[in-house]
Amino acid sequence: MTTQTINLVKTQLKPLTIGIVAGEISGDALGADFMHQMNNLRDDITWVGVGGSKMQALGLKSIIDMSRLSVMGLVEVISHLSDLFAARDEILQTFFDKKIDIFVGIDAPDFNLRLGKKLKPTGVFCVQYVSPSIWAWREGRIHNIKQSTDLVLCLFPFELDVYQKHHHPAVCVGHPLLKTIDKKLLHTDVLDLRLNLIWENPYLHQFFASFGKGKKDDMSHLIAVMPGSRRSEIASILPNMLESMHKLLLMDNQLCFIIPTINQNFKTMVEQYLQNEPNQLQERVVVCCDENIANFSQQIMAISDLILLASGTATLEAMLLNRPMVVTYTMKPLTYWLAKRLVKIDYVALPNILANKQIVPELIQDEATADNICRTVQQNLTPQKYQQQLHELSQTTQTLRQQSNVNPAVAVINAWFGF
Template sequence: MVAGEASGDLLASLLLGGLKARWPGLTAAGIGGPKMARQGFQAWWPHEKLAVRGYVEVLRHYREIVGIRDQLAERLLRDRPDAFIGVDAPDFNLDLEARLKAAGIKAIHFVSPSIWAWRGKRVEKMHRAVDHVLCLFPFEPEIYERHGIAASYVGHPLADAIPLEVPRDASRQVLGLTPQDTVVALLPGSRRSEIQYIGASLVAAAVEMNRRRPGLRFILPVAPGLRPMIEPLLAPHAGRVRVELLDGRSHEALAACDVTLVASGTATLEAALFKRPMVIAYNMHWLSWQLMKRMKYQPWVGLPNILLRDFAVPELLQAEATPAKLAEAALAWLDDPARCEAVQRRFQALHLELRRNTAQAATDAIQKILQA
């Protein structure tokens, strides 16, 4: 298996739980993170090596990443596993999967690339690279079937892992928050490049929100290894706002908060599954953005909006993601309880649609692939 960042580590760990339940003697190795390790996964390289976002940023690490992929391919071609599962990270995994599939090793891709949102021609590479795609969203298998690629809708494992009823009071108690507190969660992402481009704006937005509405409580879950990047962002504002850093615990933060400022990515879907009003922020190197925006097919960037096919929550991208605009959009949620209730009802319906016992559905599909 290969999972290339914190969100992939989480999804892969949930899948591994299902795999080990079906095949108790299963062994798994490759590239992964701490959540996979807790399922007995042996990481030959840590997933942080692949946690790079954007064209420009990838170029800076290109030689190291390609070297890792070549070494991994040689090892897998020599030791020949029963199956390879690439978890998201398509820029790394698809080329690797193509080499393995050509050598007769079953190649499975878990989490479809967003070919329906941008880079649609990638489906041609998928045809060469994979034996089967395990899709998280119900509309995806039909797209692959039109291109002759076997695919199954298995639901989203986070929809199984996150409770339908949000444990708000329990999460607040654990985090030292009272039921009366108005809580804002800042989620700047789990990649270094996300912290670099988004982190300072979210902290500055918290300063502005606190100026306009003193007494707000701010919490910021920190992904493993990123505290040294986060703390310097807070230091210049020490006298104007207090942001409580949490080591991990993003799910408790989302359950406890009233609104979240969140970097575009898997965390936006997590926020939706916790039924939290949100403001989505997105920023990257200007050249990467120019390249990306020319290839996108839909007006939305955030997963909740894509799935609901509507601007259900605000998206502030690139130059629009200023501290003042982020603060204004977040405060607007706090000032409109009826709007919050309406979006929470939509998120509840989305949660039910994505809840499909993913571990069972995925292992059923994988068993058929192995027997083919």
């Protein structure tokens, strides 16, 4: 921040009222971080809007319960339309009554852009934090974004091109994972991480103790398997993963597999699929979770030699942890047919999108067979392929960090003052 900006911030006499709306748990964390950064700049901010416990702990007076906005899926949204409209009107009325100076929508673009479209014409400075995926599909939405916002805070540098093309202010502030990844996972020896986690987690301790494994020399490779965080993803992706794991074991009976889940319900679901597999595979797979550790899945990634995972944010986590990976994804045929015609990008895995080339293998839809997954995992465990992927992941992470060093609060203040 420039000295001129700091002086303007400090000398602004009128207390600042900011409206902010997050519609789900991930948005609550992102919103709380933004509020923390803004509170560091000014101590006279009044926060009003919608958020969870993290945002409320930093001074937000929540107008409604955040759960009213946490609606996903076409059918679910349609059935909740009347309440969503009522929530929108209640939020807008409060914003008008409080005479907010700035509005910040945290993700949830379908809802927040509608708020911005009503607020911007009245002189409220409107910010959308997390860009809609117009870089991937439906670029025409940019016109609605321009009508609804004064500034867009993007998570990735590649998102800026479409805003520059349409002459709309946008800044890359970086993905929150860049700040929240535990540095111990990056700088501690993998074997030390592995032994500590195995000792501390009952599931892992029992599993590895049962056949005396745990040390690097006691197993050929340790592979983390992550079939997704939704039930529909697990149902679609996990069966092929399990079949490929069995094929891998037939060629190397010293392999071990770890499947981390987000909670006990998902753990039970995965174990039910595993029960239908041959005993040889069941004996080499541990399904585990620890709901008391927020970054448990990241810890599992960090101790693994390679990660077999569904496309999604987890691929970014794996890249930032510098763990080689094989990415796969399947969906319903009609959904895939539509996606192929709407999506205009060449890759689905974030590391590849960021690098603008394929640095991690992608096996999507018809290519995501058990044979292909098995063959690709084997290839990427060979020393040459393994080291090549490690190098390219590290290079891509370094570039991403260099291009994502703007403080979101500073970006908003600078844009609001016209710098």
